[in-house]
Amino acid sequence: MPVKVIIPTPLRGYAGKQESVDVQASTVGEALTSLTTRYEELKKHLYADDGRLRSFVNVYVNDEDIRYLQKDQTRLKEGDTVSIVPSIAGGASRAEK
């Protein structure tokens, strides 16, 4: 079914400069696979080398974090909006003092 994936500003350059992309999917996992198949450059910014979402990448269906739903198996219904929102993290390396 058709759902909308909102692309965060920093990643729009890898998704045809679009703010959102419409995909056909029945789960969050399918929606993200469809998105990253169409826009392959997005993949490395969303997924780590082990194929899992990067730890700072959070995915929401409407306003719900998928970690509190069924993760990538979360079912989608027509008109749902999937958002990708980063957490921001960083910090100094102690060894670099």
Add this chain to the structure above:
Amino acid sequence: MSEHVLKIREEIVRRIEAHGEETYPHECCGALLGRDGEGSREVLDLLPLPNRRDDSPRNRFELTPDDVRLAEKTARAKHLDLLGWYHSHPDAPARPSEFDREHAWPWYSYIIVSVRQGEPRDMTSWRLRDDRSAYDSESIETAAAVSSPEALRV
């Protein structure tokens, strides 16, 4: 060599330094709000945010997705873009760490201010490469006055 330039008013530089001084020896963090045009990026306002890492705040910072959404909302309300993020490195160089690189996205500007013994020192800005392999430094161009009358209304 990087071609990126980040314009920033001196008053905003002082606010970032003051935030780093205030939270020392812990890391400070916040959002950079401004305008991004073709080849020109200018920070016009800040949104200081609380460091959510209470287990290791001397060498780590974290902002939650809700903080990010608040920063996006604040930028939109001010008709600005969310350009990136700033944080401090207490008693460490103003250079991105491996941990910084692993937790970054391209496009955002990442300002780092080094704070030594409570005193702000170097300030640098960085952008992650498209292939995530490294950061490129972004030149900080400081102006004493605002660049345009429009910016005064921010």
